[in-house]
Amino acid sequence: MIVFAILLFLFGLVLSAFFSGSETGLYRVSRTRLVLDGLDGSRGAKAIVWLLNHPTLFVATALVGNNLANFLTSFALVLAIGSLYAESALAELIGPILMTPIVFVFGELLPKHWFFQAPYRLLCRVRPLLLLATVLFLPVSLLLAALAVALRALTGQTPFRLRLAMARGELAQVLRAGEEAGILHAGQRSLAGQLFDVGNQLAISFAVPLGRLSTVRLPIDRESIASEARRRNHPIVLVLRGDRIVGYLRYSELLTGEGKVEVRPVIRVSLTERHLTTLLRLYDVAGEVALLCDEHGDARSVVTRRQLLQPMIK
Known part of the structure; x- marks a missing residue:
């Protein structure tokens, strides 16, 4: 025995x-x-x-x-x-x-x-x-x-939330091997790591509420809108047609531009959209402003390309 x-x-x-x-x-x-x-x-x-x-x-x-x-x-x-x-x-x-x-x-x-x-x-x-x-x-x-x-x-x-953790570990190994082989510099490795750290977060985490921005209806009164934008302390002015946001203006162009002010387009994404997905969509259309909309299509928050890029380069 x-x-x-x-x-x-x-x-x-x-x-x-x-x-x-x-x-x-x-x-x-x-x-x-x-x-x-x-x-x-x-x-x-x-x-x-x-x-x-x-x-x-x-x-x-x-x-x-x-x-x-x-x-x-x-x-x-x-x-x-x-x-x-x-x-x-x-x-x-x-x-x-x-x-x-x-x-x-x-x-x-x-x-x-x-x-x-x-x-x-x-x-x-x-x-x-x-x-x-x-x-x-x-x-x-x-x-x-x-x-x-x-x-x-x-x-x-779920008690088995492993896929993302494993993917992050594998990514870290690849980036570390790339740096050791001389393919990546330390700054590039850091940027790639930040991309995957920040990119999975919700875009709304970097956005500002809609009420923080100035709005204007066509036709545009340059002086009054510039004053309102200065009071709101935001470089973007949203343009309305009826009750719908159709574009935006830059505060800098309101101050320095001459003649007709250009209304630039905005894109609309879901409130649940991720940071990286929103950023890529902005680059695809060469845009700078994204409206985060609820399930009814109503804009709730605004995020700019600069706001999305800033946490990646810190």
């Missing part, structure tokens, strides 16, 4: 090391390198890329595997202590406490450190076992994925 308990404990320890390390390796590995291997014909690399594209699945697999490993090590300790000290409550209490550092160091800490340092090499070695475990635990993993979907429907969030 003692021999069986020791073998079972060692198997559970190896299982814990395998799932803990491979999970860290999947977070750490370069997707770009795996994709290139897949393009070269590696089926294993293609399978790992597919797994990375479904983070809920591999997180659920690691969760099930670690729980199985913890159960086996705990059961092995109970068997061993029961065989050596049949009715000793003190031994049953002290035994797991003494073995916890061993399980933590060899089943969690060391494997995570190794896979963190060499994720690609170690993942290639354990890839068949990882894919086999994914297939074996698939029924339970799908059940956990369904639970995640149900929680997201109830709370609006």
